[in-house]
Amino acid sequence: MIPKFNLSSIQTKYKILGTIGLVALTFGFYYDNLYKPHANIVSQLNADIMNLEDTIKIVKNLEYPNIKDNHLILEKIRQCNEQTLKQISASETILPKRSDFTLILERITQIAHQLELEIKTMEPKEVVKNDVYESIPLDLEITTRFGNFLFFLEQLKNTPAYIERIQMELKDRPLLTIRLNMFIYVK
Numbered sequence: 274m275i276p277k278f279n280l281s282s283i284q285t286k287y288k289i290l291g292t293i294g295l296v297a298l299t300f301g302f303y304y305d306n307l308y309k310p311h312a313n314i315v316s317q318l319n320a321d322i323m324n325l326e327d328t329i330k331i332v333k334n335l336e337y338p339n340i341k342d343n344h345l346i347l348e349k350i351r352q353c354n355e356q357t358l359k360q361i362s363a364s365e366t367i368l369p370k371r372s373d374f375t376l377i378l379e380r381i382t383q384i385a386h387q388l389e390l391e392i393k394t395m396e397p398k399e400v401v402k403n404d405v406y407e408s409i410p411l412d413l414e415i416t417t418r419f420g421n422f423l424f425f426l427e428q429l430k431n432t433p434a435y436i437e438r439i440q441m442e443l444k445d446r447p448l449l450t451i452r453l454n455m456f457i458y459v460k
Contacts, residue, residue, distance in 0.1 A: 371459045390417040408456040
């Protein structure tokens with residue numbers, strides 16, 4: 274049952290003002306709570322679309338100036354992405370496993386021994402995890418002649434070691450004291 278209101282005692286002009294006020298409140302609620310948030314989302318999406326269109330124009334002009342059809346450009350980009358993914362997966366198979374880390378250290382030690390390098394310290398640090406691989410920082414201090422050190426660097430190319438920093442000191446001529454900060458990459 275709907276309650277009945279006796280509005281006959283209120284003048285008509287106040288009834289009209291009350292109705293206009295209710296309509297204004299309803300519109301204000303709609304505008305603030307429904308329209309405005311969606312309008313912000315739509316304007317952000319329009320800005321993103323404009324940025325993408327600008328990016329597409331740049332790529333189209335720089336990479337594919339002779340191709341007019343966007344579908345052909347997208348197909349070429351997909352092919353390029355597939356090739357990149359194949360290269361990444363092939364590179365992942367080359368990386369040694371983390372369980373092979375001791376073998377890598379033994380290989381570095383063996384190379385140093387063959388080239389008559391004296392290893393003073395070899396200190397692995399905490400593992401740094403990335404999306405696809407892990408890197409293990411390794412601080413190495415050696416004493417050797419400069420020529421032997423160059424041969425050592427040449428042999429390190431065959432290992433998954435990346436040298437970040439080399440610091441050399443000349444203490445006892447002709448021997449150098451060399452500190453290497455390097456990373457060993459593993460899966």
